[in-house]
Amino acid sequence: MKQKWALISTAILALVGGIAAALTAAPSPGGPSAGGPAPALPLIFSTQPEGAHAHVPAGGLRNDRAPKVLVTSPGAPLTLTGLVGSRRAEETSSVTRLRVSCWVWQHVSYTPYQRVVLPAYLDPTVPPETTPVTATLPTPPCTATAGSPDGPYSGTVCVLAGAREGADLAASCQKFLVADGPPPGPRLPAAGAAGVVPLWRAVTEAERKSLEEKGAYGLVPGLEGKYFFPTREQAENFRTLAEERGWGTYVVTEAEIDARHLAKAEAIAAAGEGPAFFLREGLVKLVRLVRIIR
Numbered sequence: 001m002k003q004k005w006a007l008i009s010t011a012i013l014a015l016v017g018g019i020a021a022a023l024t025a026a027p028s029p030g031g032p033s034a035g036g037p038a039p040a041l042p043l044i045f046s047t048q049p050e051g052a053h054a055h056v057p058a059g060g061l062r063n064d065r066a067p068k069v070l071v072t073s074p075g076a077p078l079t080l081t082g083l084v085g086s087r088r089a090e091e092t093s094s095v096t097r098l099r100v101s102c103w104v105w106q107h108v109s110y111t112p113y114q115r116v117v118l119p120a121y122l123d124p125t126v127p128p129e130t131t132p133v134t135a136t137l138p139t140p141p142c143t144a145t146a147g148s149p150d151g152p153y154s155g156t157v158c159v160l161a162g163a164r165e166g167a168d169l170a171a172s173c174q175k176f177l178v179a180d181g182p183p184p185g186p187r188l189p190a191a192g193a194a195g196v197v198p199l200w201r202a203v204t205e206a207e208r209k210s211l212e213e214k215g216a217y218g219l220v221p222g223l224e225g226k227y228f229f230p231t232r233e234q235a236e237n238f239r240t241l242a243e244e245r246g247w248g249t250y251v252v253t254e255a256e257i258d259a260r261h262l263a264k265a266e267a268i269a270a271a272g273e274g275p276a277f278f279l280r281e282g283l284v285k286l287v288r289l290v291r292i293i294r
Helices: 002-025 205-214 232-244
Strands: 043-050 069-072 077-085 092-102 108-110 114-118 130-138 155-162 168-178 196-204 225-228 250-258 266-270 274-280 288-293
Touching: 043 155, 043 168, 077 092, 077 114, 077 155, 077 168, 092 130, 114 130, 130 155, 196 205, 196 225, 196 232, 205 250, 205 288, 232 250
Parallel strands: 069 168
Antiparallel strands: 043 077, 077 130, 092 108, 092 114, 092 155, 155 168, 196 250, 225 274, 250 288, 266 274
């Protein structure tokens, strides 16, 4: 009998040891495959709202041009881009996701995790190379607001990061205020209105060359339309912002369109740039280039 129990005990220990070994060898959720970069906590260097469904009120930018509080409406998409990097001497992997919540935490939702591989940080004399991660969540129907040095807000949308899924240890957040109705865009002309309306747009070097060759704005495959600003100042501000964020060299262009055509455009409020017009393909063809401002 003693020999029988000894055999049973040995079998149980072997089974438990095998399970433990299997669990130890199994990759963790969100972790790299065997032989891949080691999981590590990344650094979030900055976050920036994207898209045209939230806007920044006048005077709502900090000195670094980041919005203090976004103004949005229930159900409108909140899109945030975070720049993540590493100061590790070897290549590492991390996971990120987006979280949106009302300040009283009556509503919290997340996007699925995104896995990112971050390059090694080999030159301490320059900032680490960053990788952009972008995600979108709908604005929750927050019913209360809180005060802050940046102004009243309803909730926050955050880029979260960690070494593995379920281990979020870093966060960079943007406050938002839920307002009634859609964010205000510029006033559109009345249907059939007479006259000409000036438009302004900051363009990349590639679009500038196309304008010089064709003398007109066009769309590359996959794009539904183009954004134009009602003022030159907005276009110049966007050019500065784009160059500061490393998007390349931009120039400002002046254009015009008949008011009766602009009446069919969409008035939106672009995050960080203010009121703008969105013209789809049929209307873009009706915009006349006036000049390229060097």
